[in-house]
Amino acid sequence: MAQLMESTLCGRKDEMKITARILMVATLLGLSSSIMSVLTTGYRAEAATTSVTLDAPTEVVTGNSFQVDVDISSVTAFDAGQFDVLFDEAVLQIESVSAGQIGTTNVPIAIWNKTSTGVCRILVNVPGVPGVAGSGRLATLAFRAVGAAGSSGTIAVSNGFLNDVQGSEMQATWAGDSVRVWNNIAIVNDTLPGASVGTLYSANLSATGGNGSYAWSVLSGSLPSGMSLSSNGSLSGTATTVGNFSVTFKVTDGQLSATKALSIVVSPRLGDANGDGVVNTADITKVERIIVGLEVTTSSADANQDGKVNAADITKVERIIAGLS
Numbered sequence: 120m121a122q123l124m125e126s127t128l129c130g131r132k133d134e135m136k137i138t139a140r141i142l143m144v145a146t147l148l149g150l151s152s153s154i155m156s157v158l159t160t161g162y163r164a165e166a167a168t169t170s171v172t173l174d175a176p177t178e179v180v181t182g183n184s185f186q187v188d189v190d191i192s193s194v195t196a197f198d199a200g201q202f203d204v205l206f207d208e209a210v211l212q213i214e215s216v217s218a219g220q221i222g223t224t225n226v227p228i229a230i231w232n233k234t235s236t237g238v239c240r241i242l243v244n245v246p247g248v249p250g251v252a253g254s255g256r257l258a259t260l261a262f263r264a265v266g267a268a269g270s271s272g273t274i275a276v277s278n279g280f281l282n283d284v285q286g287s288e289m290q291a292t293w294a295g296d297s298v299r300v301w302n303n304i305a306i307v308n309d310t311l312p313g314a315s316v317g318t319l320y321s322a323n324l325s326a327t328g329g330n331g332s333y334a335w336s337v338l339s340g341s342l343p344s345g346m347s348l349s350s351n352g353s354l355s356g357t358a359t360t361v362g363n364f365s366v367t368f369k370v371t372d373g374q375l376s377a378t379k380a381l382s383i384v385v386s387p388r389l390g391d392a393n394g395d396g397v398v399n400t401a402d403i404t405k406v407e408r409i410i411v412g413l414e415v416t417t418s419s420a421d422a423n424q425d426g427k428v429n430a431a432d433i434t435k436v437e438r439i440i441a442g443l444s
């Protein structure tokens with residue numbers, strides 16, 4: 120038991136194994152659960168475990184650079200260390216390695232080098248031997264994604280070695296990360312169809328790139344009143360007011376995103392030739408005056424939407440007034 124208690128600086132797995140052994144021995148000895156609790160908790164308090172964890176973005180864009188932090192936690196009297204980073208060069212290329220920081224102390228990169236295909240060895244050293252304690256970053260790595268859309272890039276870490284101000288090895292757990300490569304997200308629509316007051320409108324926003332699972336939203340501006348956007352990119356509803364509505368849409372796949380400003384022009388209600396918001400006999404007069412050249416045409420005067428304003432539109436307006444169309 121005493122021997123076990125002396126092994127204070129151990130990795131988390133070792134700690135769990137030892138905790139289990141303490142529990143087993145304690146059980147054999149018939150110790151009460153409260154004593155066992157003191158034993159295991161006391162042991163944990165002494166065994167602060169340093170962990171080094173790569174932190175990469177979940178998704179990256181092919182052709183683009185991105186950063187991977189080498190996070191380090193709970194280090195005491197740390198002076199220098201080295202580790203290898205392993206990656207698939209068909210998917211990722213390393214571009215640079217820059218200094219880390221623990222607490223407020225800079226952790227310079229002493230030297231780094233690509234030692235073989237897909238392997239980069241990095242050496243860090245706090246100048247002199249004052250040591251540093253706390254949490255932060257051992258280094259920051261810059262990669263460029265070169266893989267095809269959908270490819271996965273694992274960034275593993277091995278041969279990790281940290282030593283303290285005495286030159287003794289410090290126990291630590293090391294963990295890599297991975298990224299998924301995609302093409303950048305782009306919104307396909309360059310324009311949106313026009314709408315008319317009182318007419319059911321429907322249009323779809325579409326995108327390319329990313330992981331293909333999109334969620335749409337309005338980033339700024341307002342949709343015409345009466346219209347709404349569903350998260351699948353479907354724009355629908357019946358506009359109630361005339362106007363030119365500029366809306367910036369956003370699409371995201373959860374990680375990557377794109378935005379685009381598009382306009383929706385809402386014209387007066389079909390048959391509302393004079394644009395006053397209602398369709399009544401004044402619009403028949405308006406259409407008649409347009410047909411004989413007394414007034415310039417309006418889009419809503421073409422009540423039947425056949426591209427011209429003629430007697431058929433008078434009939435159409437009459438049918439709208441009568442509630443027949």
Ligand SMILES: [Ca+2]
Pocket residue numbers: 198199244245246247248
């Ligand atoms: Ca040093």
Ligand SMILES: [Ca+2]
Pocket residue numbers: 390391392393394395396397398399401402
């Ligand atoms: Ca009218």
Ligand SMILES: [Ca+2]
Pocket residue numbers: 420421422423424425426427428429431432
């Ligand atoms: Ca017409």
